[in-house]
Amino acid sequence: MHDMDFLESFVKAGETSISNLLLHHYHEYGLTTGQLVVYLQLKSDMDRGIAMPDIAAVAKRLGTSSDKVYGQIQQMMSKGIMRQEVRTDTNGKEEAYYDFSPLLSRMSATDLKQVPNDNNDQEQTSREKLYGTIESEFGRPLSPMEMETVADWLDKDQYAPDMIILALKEAVMNGKLRLKYVDSILLNWQQNNLKTPADVTAEKKRFNEQRSNSTKWHSAGESKPANEQIPIFKLSGNKQQRHSK
Template sequence: MVEKVINLIKQNNLTIPYILFTNYKELKITEEELILIIYLINEPNKIYNPKQIGEVLKIEPAKVLELVNELTVKDILKIEIRVENNIHIEYLSLDNLYNKLAFLIVNSDEKKKENQNIYDRFEKEMGRPLSPIEFEIINGWQASKISDELILLALKEAVYNGALSLRYIDRILFDWSKKGIKTRADVMKHKQKHQTKKEKVDIFDYDWLNDDDNENN
């Protein structure tokens, strides 16, 4: 891969969008496909000519065809046919790629806002700023695919129980995870089940004999 990038750099001053370079794996783009995309980004005339592209990238035309086909299937590239001087010419369009990159940027901004919201909730309930370690703990929950909704429900549970610490919240989340609780609905179902069991225990523990004696007195 490095050798092919060097060859491109020697021929031109390359433009490589940072968002693409840092997220191409998330888009399921391979390194070979990335090389082709970088070439196309920097090629004003995007005529689909496998032989010409292969010469620049030092690969066989058949490989170019394979890469283009894979990127088309992934909805990264699109082949457009234009009529010029009564001749049908194929062009490679990167519009789909740019749309996906724009979507990544928007989602990234929204995720930052969501994170800030959850941090604000914790700081509000705790009545103080979060420490760096506490930030890491919350980020660790999110990295473990625990939804923000579930984290906030665990926070609410801790507030209700008067045990407001991230260690206690972590135990709640761990307990929920063992019981397969992943959503708000799961939490509510678990609470109802727990409440039903508690009511049954209260009924069984009731001293019926003494109650009868008290009534007779």
């Protein structure tokens, strides 16, 4: 009986289809992973005749907040991937709806032959490995919005994968298993022009030496030299904030 109930629920739920062209090349069309997931959620409702899906319900299904879903929608609108329109229904009433025809226009206008497949495959593999590394360190899978945050590090902030992994290790060492903390480390490094792992290593060494000298001066009852610079490398005490993604 349980199997029959499941089968009935499965059939009633329906299906949401997606073109493999979009699924395999959504990055080339300007979509991030998080935006693709939001698009699929909206499409699943729109395919069932819901012109304006309930964003709170979409957020609940994704395990995130309505503000973040709205943020993804606004980003897709600003990219020209979707738009909100108004139409008149059969009763003469106006209703708003989401229109993804701009996405189809973009897909038809994009010449995928001009995109090197090998580079795309390598980039996707590197991205997937990065997701896997973070999930392994955190001991849990990433949510769609967390995947979007990582994608933004790569696509918008242009952080190198090796720097992200290094920041991840620093966060784990400090017992902070949160992307927000990793983000604060990356921002700290960016603001201090630390662009490579070698830069970070050199700055950590400089900071540790400076702290060691400070301890020696304190033990000897001496004051610090007047020209000593305040250390900028202090990850465990980093309280800097950045705009949420």
